[in-house]
Amino acid sequence: MPICxxxxxxxxxxxxxxxxxxxxGVDVTxxxxxxxxxxxxxxxxxxxxxxxxxxxxxxxxxxxLVEGRDVAKLGERALGELRAEKIGFIFxxxxxIPVLTAFENVELxxxxxxxxxxxQRKEKVEAALVEVGLGDFMTRRPSQLSGGxxxxxxxxxxxxxxxxxxxxxxxxxxxxxKNSGAILEMMTRLNREHTATFLFSTHxxxxxxxxxRVVYMLDGEVLREESR
Amino acid sequence: MRVSWPLITGLAVRNxxxxxxxxxxxxxxxxxxxxxxxIGYGLMDGLDENVIRAQEDAVAGHVILRPAAYPDDxxxxxxxAAEPVGDALEAALxxxxxxxxxxxxxxxxxxxxxxxxxxxVKGIAYDPASEDAVFPRGDWELDGAWPTGPGEVALGSGLAxxxxxxxxxxxxxxxRTRPGALNALPFTVSGVVSAHSPAxxxxxxxxxxxxxxxxxxxxxxxxxxxxxLKRRSQADDAAADLGVGGWTAHTAVEEVAGLLALNAFRRxxxxxxxxxxxxxxxxxxxxxxxxxxxxxxxxxxTLRAMGxxxxxxxxxxxxxxxMLGLFAGLLGAALGAGTVAWFSTNGIDIGWVVNSLGxxxxxxxxxxxxxxxxxxxxxxxxxxxxxxASLWPAQHAASLNPADAVxxx
Numbered sequence: 001m002p003i004c005x006x007x008x009x010x011x012x013x014x015x016x017x018x019x020x021x022x023x024x025g026v027d028v029t030x031x032x033x034x035x036x037x038x039x040x041x042x043x044x045x046x047x048x049x050x051x052x053x054x055x056x057x058x059x060x061x062x063x064x065l066v067e068g069r070d071v072a073k074l075g076e077r078a079l080g081e082l083r084a085e086k087i088g089f090i091f092x093x094x095x096x097i098p099v100l101t102a103f104e105n106v107e108l109x110x111x112x113x114x115x116x117x118x119x120q121r122k123e124k125v126e127a128a129l130v131e132v133g134l135g136d137f138m139t140r141r142p143s144q145l146s147g148g149x150x151x152x153x154x155x156x157x158x159x160x161x162x163x164x165x166x167x168x169x170x171x172x173x174x175x176x177x178k179n180s181g182a183i184l185e186m187m188t189r190l191n192r193e194h195t196a197t198f199l200f201s202t203h204x205x206x207x208x209x210x211x212x213r214v215v216y217m218l219d220g221e222v223l224r225e226e227s228r
Numbered sequence: 229m230r231v232s233w234p235l236i237t238g239l240a241v242r243n244x245x246x247x248x249x250x251x252x253x254x255x256x257x258x259x260x261x262x263x264x265x266x267i268g269y270g271l272m273d274g275l276d277e278n279v280i281r282a283q284e285d286a287v288a289g290h291v292i293l294r295p296a297a298y299p300d301d302x303x304x305x306x307x308x309a310a311e312p313v314g315d316a317l318e319a320a321l322x323x324x325x326x327x328x329x330x331x332x333x334x335x336x337x338x339x340x341x342x343x344x345x346x347x348x349v350k351g352i353a354y355d356p357a358s359e360d361a362v363f364p365r366g367d368w369e370l371d372g373a374w375p376t377g378p379g380e381v382a383l384g385s386g387l388a389x390x391x392x393x394x395x396x397x398x399x400x401x402x403x404r405t406r407p408g409a410l411n412a413l414p415f416t417v418s419g420v421v422s423a424h425s426p427a428x429x430x431x432x433x434x435x436x437x438x439x440x441x442x443x444x445x446x447x448x449x450x451x452x453x454x455x456x457l458k459r460r461s462q463a464d465d466a467a468a469d470l471g472v473g474g475w476t477a478h479t480a481v482e483e484v485a486g487l488l489a490l491n492a493f494r495r496x497x498x499x500x501x502x503x504x505x506x507x508x509x510x511x512x513x514x515x516x517x518x519x520x521x522x523x524x525x526x527x528x529x530t531l532r533a534m535g536x537x538x539x540x541x542x543x544x545x546x547x548x549x550x551m552l553g554l555f556a557g558l559l560g561a562a563l564g565a566g567t568v569a570w571f572s573t574n575g576i577d578i579g580w581v582v583n584s585l586g587x588x589x590x591x592x593x594x595x596x597x598x599x600x601x602x603x604x605x606x607x608x609x610x611x612x613x614x615x616x617a618s619l620w621p622a623q624h625a626a627s628l629n630p631a632d633a634v635x636x637x
Binding site for chain 1: 239242245526527529530531533534535629630634635
């Protein structure tokens with residue numbers, strides 16, 4: 001069953017008074033459990049595509065269905081609840097909350113996702129941080145962690161609520177090759193061990209190499225697809 | 229996601245400590261505004277109380293009665309206009325359950341001669357038996373003693389200072405008698421009195437009514453009757469009831485209405501200063517929250533991506549502003565209330581100002597007046613200002629597009 005479908009999706013932005021098309025009639029279907037990479041040069045529309053799938057934005061035209069629901073018919077509050085419960089984000093710049101510790105950053109995802117007893121929340125957060133190898137760094141703030149460690153916290157934050165969909169926008173772009181490899185290996189392992197679907201946007205060949213499905217994009221259109 | 233108040237509040241507290249220096253600088257403006265508001269109003273209330281108390285404790289009691297034809301300008305004291313208290317007034321005073329005590333006085337114009345110096349003075353003749361029950365003489369300062377014999381007078385401290393007269397000195401008082409003749413008698417100064425009120429300290433000579441009888445021959449005529457009531461709040465009703473037998477009654481507050489009106493004007497000036505300070509504080513808070521909103525665009529985007537609602541983001545920034553205002557308001561209130569409380573028991577010597585104003589009915593010791601109302605009002609004011617100043621930045625943060633915000637620099 002597809003977890004996400006895009007049907008004839010167009011997305012345009014206004015740059016001053018000029019309308020700039022970012023996506024031009026994209027049709028993509030994502031099945032549950034996939035590890036899919038959207039690859040292409042800057043401006044090809046991959047981040048816009050992930051924004052739509054991640055319910056951060058709405059299409060100008062066409063349909064985006066997440067778990068069979070047309071997101072255009074959902075209000076701001078319902079979209080927020082869906083994001084909180086079903087979608088985990090991993091960003092290029094890690095996007096951790098600087099005033100919170102690693103533990104609190106991960107815990108925040110659970111607190112936003114809904115009510116959970118404190119003891120259970122604590123157990124899940126600790127397990128998530130241990131899983132990404134940061135069991136000894138729980139009380140550190142982002143400024144006290146390396147880039148690779150911060151991205152691991154971000155991964156733990158994305159996975160702790162056991163989302164249906166993990167969206168990673170250029171997750172290795174700000175890391176050196178050693179950390180990139182480690183992070184990528186961790187995400188492929190987590191994809192195998194968890195049931196979550198992983199969607200990446202990247203132009204990092206190392207990430208593309210690991211993907212089971214690659215969607216190549218250019219100028220807002222799907223150029224071709226490869227499945228391995 | 230519904231707004232989770234513990235989560236939002238916890239985040240707000242952390243965010244306030246993020247840029248501690250900026251938070252403290254912004255707080256400083258609110259602290260100053262709130263403290264100035266409380267101190268200013270404590271001072272103004274103290275000044276009002278000071279003026280009223282000086283009048284009550286040295287001149288009028290709670291209610292002062294004068295013969296109907298007696299001038300009420302407080303300057304001229306024609307002995308010819310004095311009248312006997314009369315049975316009707318005595319009966320009204322005796323029958324009124326609000327009246328604790330009453331004291332007749334005779335104020336008259338006189339001239340005091342000391343060596344080569346001669347000064348126009350105000351004679352205050354009193355009834356030693358009733359005076360203490362109306363006026364708290366125990367709180368007055370007395371160098372020497374009250375007059376005990378027919379040849380003794382006490383001088384007001386201002387007069388004694390002006391003429392360099394000390395207890396034991398000899399003076400001559402010259403006055404017109406009630407029948408109209410001019411009389412002059414020698415006296416010994418038994419003491420120098422300070423009631424902490426220039427109205428009676430500046431140019432007054434104190435003597436028992438018995439002594440005045442030898443100087444101005446008033447018979448049983450009196451110029452004033454000062455009435456002490458159980459409570460000041462009874463003064464208006466009591467004044468309305470006691471104006472009988474050809475006597476008019478005024479409350480002490482009415483007697484000093486001019487000074488109180490002046491204080492009311494000063495109070496408006498204080499309010500204006502406080503308003504300006506609070507406007508500066510509001511600008512500071514708005515600036516702090518706006519800076520926070522612009523600095524944390526990516527963070528807001530991340531929170532929105534994680535499912536935080538627009539309402540929760542709005543609440544986060546408003547709570548930050550409100551907590552800043554509340555924290556600073558409480559500190560300012562503590563500072564202001566502490567200052568007012570200290571000066572409400574210790575007092576400020578403002579003799580150097582009051583004595584230069586002439587025979588004004590003001591105490592030379594100013595006690596600030598502590599009241600919870602301005603304290604709570606100032607905290608509330610600080611909080612409301614902070615809330616209002618946070619609204620726009622909060623709305624700006626809440627309306628950010630999460631797709632753009634998560635990638636903001």
